Amino acid sequence: MEQKTRVLRDSFDRSYEAGAVACHRGDPADHWLAVIEGIVKVDTASKEGRVITFAGVPAGSWFGEGVVLKDEPRPYSVVAIRDSRLAFVPKSTFLWLLEQSHSFSRYVIDQLNARCGYYVGLVHNLRLHEASARVAFCLAELFNQQLYPATDKTLGFSQEEIGRLCGLSRQNTNRAIRELEDAGLVVAEYGSIQILDLAALRRFAHSGD
Template structure:
């Protein structure tokens, strides 16, 4: 994993920060503090960004790629807690609780990250109401995702779990076909299913017209709107007869 520790962040990180309403609402001195203390990181698939049991030191803003928050059981099996997508922030819960990290954070794809150190994070939290409002919004959304995953793992059939996994990495407000640079192996980690079982589900989705696959490029194209309907109806609504 590469970083630019001590160096000025790139223009892309500056633009990323300026795209957030909470950042634009900061007084000039706090915007300067955020830029001056931010650390820019690039990582390749499989690289660890943070490890379980280590101190929580940064808040992570994802400019590019996917990050997997997961835990490993005593038998070596992995359980994905959340998949952080491009344009999202993560790691705030551990910073707020001032605890050792309870999960591993790993790059699923090549990633570009803006890392805000805990000292700056705490300064913003104590000084900015818009920043606190944003933290509340993202933690509420993540809690909803955790509940959804818990229900899926206990009650739903594998195909619906795979469909939910696809929606987890898709952009919320995107309609129609959307390209997802996620491999079947990565999707299996997100869903908590075997790669073979995920492959069976994707084959079914392909027959139903919910996804198309480009094997040579490792790219999945999903019909986000129809996939949402599939999840909401747990595979019914006429899909089974297609």
């Protein structure tokens, strides 16, 4: 009860319109974050302006534990893909919970392990340079139960939002989704995309391995 009381007392939430930056690259990592509503992407940009999307984070998911633990500037930006609301837990409260709660420490360890596996897969996927495989990977990884426990098989994303999530142009995203539809993996509807075969979608994401 003491732990819950402190988290509720110390934490706060903020709302962001689609396209707004919630956290800038280089900012102090002073908070552990959660998406209450909407979806955000974690990305960075090269000096030449090329944007690389590391992850999409849907509602019901926590993120940013690694950079809080490392005590260094945030190496990525957090951008709202659609209108979103985020929760902010102060770093001091996060670290206090780690010391006070064995179950919370176990949860954070599992988060870090799942995050590491995700980024290994992401780096490999980016090297495939196939838009359809990249879209398949981004969609399939939204169903990682450790990282994103609340994802539904019907994703309320427009194709434009999927493109932002994957770091692809709208044209390449549309072409990739048509390929996934032709393979019987998804069905795209207005403002949403339904996953028909998650296991096959994951295999397709790694088809160039």
